[in-house]
Amino acid sequence: MNVAVLSGGVGGARFLRGVIGVVDPGNVSIVGNVADDIEVLGLRVSPDLDSILYTLTGLADEERGWGRAGETWQALDTVDQLGGESWFRLGDRDIGLHLVRTELLRHGVPLSEATERITHALGLEAQLLPATDDPLRTFIETSEGTFPFQTWFVARGHRDEVDAVHYAGSPEAAPGPGVLEALAAADVILIAPSNPYVSIGPILAVAEIRAALEQRTVPCVAVSPLIGGRAVKGPADRMLQRLAGGTTPAHVASCYAGLIDALVIDEADAPADLGADVRSVATRTLMTDVEAARRLAAAALDAAGAPA
């Protein structure tokens, strides 16, 4: 069974760890968000791709919740001491990866190929595909101004309420190599419990990816990132409240209208009526550990009618 998963960073990565626990990793293709990517200190950083890579290869720092285990901060401490840009937290090991990626991109290697080389070197078995090789970037519109995603999320601590989300570059963005092929080859398409606006939204802003989901011939199941109407972490609940008008399963499902056949929700949000076209499946969605992530992945596959 081939599974394709649309995913953002940390939350998506945890779900993916469950997916590769119930499906042969070699049959899992991940379409990762790249609209959070940022150039900082001349380094091209792809936070969502890297969160996925680190989590699935066991390199992630589980306690901190992002970045690599055993990380040190000597380079950034020096940058800070020298008055350089240090607001975006880059660890030394993380910088090593960014140096390699940035050098490849500088030599004309597309992000997809750079990602393939890096994930291969670290032994990732699943296929990690950037949603696009084109410059697609999320901008956040607030009453304080419109900010690049990481400026709003990291530098401003996502405290500004969001009036709108823009995906700069989306009209021109083509799917990355292998993305449409992975969606076409999938027996099931999953949407990870990532933020619908800033993690999944940019992937769906690539017109051909959205069209592929609209025209799917296999089931597509999304997993809600909310539990009891609240985000486990991050601003998803506040964004849904403000941009979709609420935080019920129906509000989550509205982000994926026409794209999904089922929404996996937490028991705390059940029951939910999502209309004629979308079933709701309630289960425990909090991924307290790998086993819980596996159960959630299995529930999502089950909801697709494709039990693992």
Next chain:
Amino acid sequence: MNVAVLSGGVGGARFLRGVIGVVDPGNVSIVGNVADDIEVLGLRVSPDLDSILYTLTGLADEERGWGRAGETWQALDTVDQLGGESWFRLGDRDIGLHLVRTELLRHGVPLSEATERITHALGLEAQLLPATDDPLRTFIETSEGTFPFQTWFVARGHRDEVDAVHYAGSPEAAPGPGVLEALAAADVILIAPSNPYVSIGPILAVAEIRAALEQRTVPCVAVSPLIGGRAVKGPADRMLQRLAGGTTPAHVASCYAGLIDALVIDEADAPADLGADVRSVATRTLMTDVEAARRLAAAALDAAGAPA
């Protein structure tokens, strides 16, 4: 008393630590070699400037002899793991500095100004001036081919005998801001015990710097890098043997013909007759510790008729 010192990296840096021990650091201007600079992993590395900076600010690793104390290697280990370019040893703290410098250069800040900002941030009191802001690079001609300096020195472990040394870009290279002013304001000009071919040579390959030394109105004293005809470290003796025909004080002095009034040599190389124009002054030149470096600096100033 104002002192200007032409200097390469590690050996020069140790001598400079002696100089600032006997002269007010605020009155010391260092003209540093930049022809060893290299772009590696997209980072602009200035090994000689950084050796001087680290040594004079107490940040150098004295035991290893290069780089920073308390250094770690996590970024480069990751680069290596990912198949990136890892032959040039960059520590994490060192990378922090290179990230800042590279970012400044990318934004159009000249190397001299980037150096000023970085040295100021680290509290360097002496003035550290790149010999030039222009792209001046040392190439080493050997029977195995002509190599960029760091390729020959680091990657090939300077094992190939040197047939000639070229300074690419020297015809167009102008002195860096402040260099001619520092030489004009100096009461004494010193040439550090650095390699005459690959450390001091590129500085003197900047025509206006050479002219300033030729037309000097104050004493200029060089310190020989050889002890008993042998280099303390590095390939200076082999290069002198092959390119100047020997390793006596006269051979060292021949590298600075018309530019110096005295050569400080080691007692092991005394006595030496350097002709009518250049006096030789013998002392112990091995810089075993800071005090030995201070004594050597004092001897050099004394040889210039300007006792500290």
